[in-house]
Amino acid sequence: MRKEFVVIGLGRFGGSIVEELVRLGADVMAIDSDPERVEDYAKIATEAVIADATDEEALKSLGLQNFEHVIVAIGDDIQASILATLILKEMGVPQITAKAQNDYHAKVLHKIGADVIVHPERDMGIRIANNMMSNNVLDYLELSDEYSIMEIKSNDRIAGYSIKDLDIRANYGINIIGIKRGDHIIISPGADEKILLGDVLLVIGAIVDINRFVNRAM
Protein backbone atom coordinates (compact mmCIF):
# COMPACT_ATOMS: atom_id res chain seq x y z
CA MET A 1 0.00 0.00 0.00
CA ARG A 2 1.34 3.44 -0.90
CA LYS A 3 1.73 5.82 1.99
CA GLU A 4 0.30 9.30 1.85
CA PHE A 5 1.94 12.33 3.37
CA VAL A 6 1.51 16.08 3.44
CA VAL A 7 4.51 18.35 3.88
CA ILE A 8 3.78 21.98 4.84
CA GLY A 9 6.68 24.39 4.35
CA LEU A 10 9.04 23.76 1.44
CA GLY A 11 12.27 25.22 2.78
CA ARG A 12 15.43 23.14 2.78
CA PHE A 13 14.14 20.78 5.47
CA GLY A 14 10.57 20.32 4.16
CA GLY A 15 11.81 20.19 0.58
CA SER A 16 14.25 17.38 1.27
CA ILE A 17 11.53 15.44 3.09
CA VAL A 18 9.30 15.74 0.01
CA GLU A 19 12.07 14.54 -2.31
CA GLU A 20 13.01 11.60 -0.13
CA LEU A 21 9.43 10.46 0.48
CA VAL A 22 8.76 10.54 -3.27
CA ARG A 23 12.00 8.63 -3.89
CA LEU A 24 10.81 6.00 -1.40
CA GLY A 25 7.57 5.61 -3.31
CA ALA A 26 5.14 7.64 -1.18
CA ASP A 27 2.41 9.98 -2.39
CA VAL A 28 3.15 13.48 -1.15
CA MET A 29 1.11 16.67 -1.16
CA ALA A 30 3.51 19.61 -0.85
CA ILE A 31 2.13 22.88 0.54
CA ASP A 32 3.64 26.34 0.88
CA SER A 33 2.26 29.86 1.00
CA ASP A 34 5.02 30.99 -1.36
CA PRO A 35 4.03 30.31 -5.00
CA GLU A 36 7.68 30.09 -6.10
CA ARG A 37 8.44 27.33 -3.62
CA VAL A 38 5.32 25.48 -4.74
CA GLU A 39 6.38 25.83 -8.36
CA ASP A 40 9.76 24.28 -7.49
CA TYR A 41 8.02 21.15 -6.22
CA ALA A 42 5.25 20.94 -8.81
CA LYS A 43 7.11 18.29 -10.78
CA ILE A 44 8.50 16.42 -7.78
CA ALA A 45 5.53 16.05 -5.43
CA THR A 46 2.39 14.10 -6.30
CA GLU A 47 0.54 17.37 -5.83
CA ALA A 48 1.86 20.85 -4.99
CA VAL A 49 -0.51 23.44 -3.59
CA ILE A 50 -0.30 27.11 -2.61
CA ALA A 51 -1.99 27.53 0.77
CA ASP A 52 -1.56 29.34 4.05
CA ALA A 53 -1.31 26.68 6.76
CA THR A 54 -2.81 29.05 9.33
CA ASP A 55 -6.03 29.23 7.31
CA GLU A 56 -8.30 26.57 8.75
CA GLU A 57 -10.78 26.66 5.88
CA ALA A 58 -7.99 26.21 3.33
CA LEU A 59 -6.62 23.14 5.14
CA LYS A 60 -10.11 21.65 5.44
CA SER A 61 -10.87 22.18 1.78
CA LEU A 62 -7.65 20.30 0.92
CA GLY A 63 -8.97 17.36 2.95
CA LEU A 64 -5.82 17.05 5.05
CA GLN A 65 -7.69 15.02 7.66
CA ASN A 66 -7.68 12.15 5.18
CA PHE A 67 -3.90 11.85 5.07
CA GLU A 68 -2.02 9.49 7.37
CA HIS A 69 0.78 11.82 8.25
CA VAL A 70 1.34 15.58 8.06
CA ILE A 71 4.76 17.15 8.50
CA VAL A 72 4.83 20.80 9.61
CA ALA A 73 8.17 22.03 8.29
CA ILE A 74 7.58 25.75 8.66
CA GLY A 75 10.88 27.34 9.59
CA ASP A 76 11.25 30.72 11.22
CA ASP A 77 7.60 31.64 11.64
CA ILE A 78 7.04 29.93 14.99
CA GLN A 79 3.58 31.38 15.38
CA ALA A 80 2.47 29.94 12.03
CA SER A 81 3.99 26.56 12.89
CA ILE A 82 2.09 26.43 16.19
CA LEU A 83 -1.20 27.56 14.70
CA ALA A 84 -0.95 25.10 11.79
CA THR A 85 -0.19 22.23 14.18
CA LEU A 86 -3.16 23.17 16.35
CA ILE A 87 -5.53 23.28 13.37
CA LEU A 88 -4.27 19.92 12.06
CA LYS A 89 -4.69 18.35 15.50
CA GLU A 90 -8.24 19.66 15.79
CA MET A 91 -9.00 18.32 12.32
CA GLY A 92 -8.01 14.87 13.58
CA VAL A 93 -4.89 14.21 11.52
CA PRO A 94 -3.62 10.87 12.90
CA GLN A 95 0.11 11.60 12.84
CA ILE A 96 1.70 15.06 13.03
CA THR A 97 5.43 15.62 12.91
CA ALA A 98 6.59 19.19 13.51
CA LYS A 99 9.91 20.94 13.23
CA ALA A 100 10.97 22.96 16.27
CA GLN A 101 13.26 25.97 16.12
CA ASN A 102 14.14 25.91 19.82
CA ASP A 103 13.23 24.21 23.10
CA TYR A 104 10.43 26.63 23.89
CA HIS A 105 8.84 25.99 20.49
CA ALA A 106 9.22 22.23 21.04
CA LYS A 107 7.45 22.46 24.41
CA VAL A 108 4.47 24.25 22.89
CA LEU A 109 4.28 21.79 19.97
CA HIS A 110 4.30 18.94 22.46
CA LYS A 111 1.54 20.53 24.57
CA ILE A 112 -0.77 21.01 21.59
CA GLY A 113 -0.36 17.39 20.56
CA ALA A 114 2.31 17.08 17.86
CA ASP A 115 3.19 13.37 17.82
CA VAL A 116 6.83 13.72 16.85
CA ILE A 117 8.97 16.83 17.26
CA VAL A 118 12.21 17.15 15.36
CA HIS A 119 15.08 19.61 15.81
CA PRO A 120 17.01 18.97 12.57
CA GLU A 121 19.81 21.50 13.01
CA ARG A 122 20.45 20.57 16.62
CA ASP A 123 20.17 16.82 15.96
CA MET A 124 22.47 16.99 12.96
CA GLY A 125 25.05 18.90 15.00
CA ILE A 126 24.88 16.33 17.78
CA ARG A 127 25.15 13.45 15.34
CA ILE A 128 28.10 14.89 13.49
CA ALA A 129 29.89 15.62 16.76
CA ASN A 130 29.26 12.04 17.88
CA ASN A 131 30.59 10.65 14.67
CA MET A 132 33.66 12.79 14.85
CA MET A 133 34.25 11.48 18.36
CA SER A 134 33.43 7.89 17.42
CA ASN A 135 36.42 5.60 17.25
CA ASN A 136 35.47 4.42 13.81
CA VAL A 137 35.34 7.78 12.06
CA LEU A 138 38.94 8.85 11.59
CA ASP A 139 38.59 11.82 9.32
CA TYR A 140 35.99 13.84 7.61
CA LEU A 141 35.88 16.06 4.55
CA GLU A 142 32.75 18.11 4.10
CA LEU A 143 31.90 18.46 0.41
CA SER A 144 28.77 20.54 1.03
CA ASP A 145 26.12 20.95 3.71
CA GLU A 146 24.79 17.55 2.79
CA TYR A 147 27.67 15.47 1.46
CA SER A 148 30.98 14.34 2.79
CA ILE A 149 33.81 11.86 2.45
CA MET A 150 34.61 10.01 5.65
CA GLU A 151 37.41 7.68 6.64
CA ILE A 152 35.89 4.86 8.62
CA LYS A 153 37.94 2.20 10.35
CA SER A 154 36.55 -1.30 9.89
CA ASN A 155 35.67 -3.29 12.98
CA ASP A 156 34.85 -6.95 13.57
CA ARG A 157 31.22 -6.44 12.55
CA ILE A 158 32.11 -5.75 8.95
CA ALA A 159 35.54 -7.37 8.60
CA GLY A 160 35.47 -10.60 6.62
CA TYR A 161 32.63 -9.44 4.40
CA SER A 162 32.98 -8.30 0.81
CA ILE A 163 31.59 -4.99 -0.41
CA LYS A 164 28.94 -7.03 -2.22
CA ASP A 165 27.98 -8.83 1.00
CA LEU A 166 27.47 -5.56 2.83
CA ASP A 167 25.66 -4.05 -0.16
CA ILE A 168 26.10 -0.61 1.32
CA ARG A 169 25.20 1.21 -1.86
CA ALA A 170 21.75 -0.37 -1.90
CA ASN A 171 21.29 -0.35 1.86
CA TYR A 172 22.63 3.10 2.64
CA GLY A 173 23.04 4.93 -0.68
CA ILE A 174 26.76 5.48 -0.04
CA ASN A 175 29.85 4.31 -1.92
CA ILE A 176 33.24 2.98 -0.88
CA ILE A 177 35.67 4.84 -3.11
CA GLY A 178 38.85 3.46 -1.61
CA ILE A 179 40.28 1.15 1.04
CA LYS A 180 43.45 2.05 2.91
CA ARG A 181 45.20 -1.16 3.92
CA GLY A 182 48.48 -0.76 5.75
CA ASP A 183 50.50 1.58 3.61
CA HIS A 184 48.78 1.00 0.32
CA ILE A 185 45.41 2.08 -0.96
CA ILE A 186 42.94 0.24 -3.17
CA ILE A 187 41.19 2.81 -5.34
CA SER A 188 37.65 2.02 -6.55
CA PRO A 189 37.56 -1.44 -4.97
CA GLY A 190 35.49 -4.05 -6.80
CA ALA A 191 32.37 -5.60 -5.29
CA ASP A 192 34.25 -8.80 -4.43
CA GLU A 193 36.93 -7.01 -2.42
CA LYS A 194 36.90 -8.41 1.10
CA ILE A 195 37.19 -5.94 3.98
CA LEU A 196 39.87 -6.86 6.51
CA LEU A 197 40.01 -5.89 10.17
CA GLY A 198 41.79 -2.54 10.47
CA ASP A 199 41.10 -1.48 6.88
CA VAL A 200 40.15 2.17 6.57
CA LEU A 201 37.19 2.69 4.24
CA LEU A 202 36.92 5.90 2.27
CA VAL A 203 33.20 6.44 2.01
CA ILE A 204 31.39 9.11 0.02
CA GLY A 205 27.74 10.04 0.36
CA ALA A 206 25.13 12.10 2.14
CA ILE A 207 26.15 12.78 5.73
CA VAL A 208 22.87 11.36 7.05
CA ASP A 209 23.41 8.14 5.07
CA ILE A 210 27.01 7.68 6.21
CA ASN A 211 25.83 8.24 9.78
CA ARG A 212 23.21 5.56 9.36
CA PHE A 213 25.86 3.17 8.12
CA VAL A 214 28.22 3.95 11.01
CA ASN A 215 25.44 3.74 13.61
CA ARG A 216 23.73 0.61 12.32
CA ALA A 217 26.38 -1.50 10.69
CA MET A 218 29.27 -0.83 13.02
Ligand code: ADP
Ligand atom coordinates in the same frame (compact mmCIF):
# COMPACT_ATOMS: atom_id res chain seq x y z
P1 ADP B 1 14.25 25.78 6.32
O1 ADP B 1 15.03 26.13 7.56
O2 ADP B 1 13.72 24.38 6.34
O3 ADP B 1 14.92 26.12 5.01
P2 ADP B 1 12.45 28.04 5.87
O4 ADP B 1 12.08 28.93 6.99
O5 ADP B 1 13.37 28.55 4.83
O6 ADP B 1 12.92 26.66 6.49
O7 ADP B 1 11.18 27.52 5.10
C1 ADP B 1 9.93 27.45 5.62
C2 ADP B 1 8.91 27.41 4.53
O8 ADP B 1 7.63 27.49 5.14
C3 ADP B 1 9.00 28.58 3.56
O9 ADP B 1 9.00 28.09 2.23
C4 ADP B 1 7.75 29.40 3.86
O10 ADP B 1 7.19 30.00 2.70
C5 ADP B 1 6.81 28.34 4.41
N1 ADP B 1 5.78 28.93 5.26
C6 ADP B 1 5.95 29.83 6.26
N2 ADP B 1 4.76 30.14 6.80
C7 ADP B 1 3.82 29.41 6.16
C8 ADP B 1 2.39 29.28 6.25
N3 ADP B 1 1.69 29.98 7.15
N4 ADP B 1 1.78 28.45 5.40
C9 ADP B 1 2.46 27.73 4.49
N5 ADP B 1 3.80 27.79 4.35
C10 ADP B 1 4.47 28.63 5.16
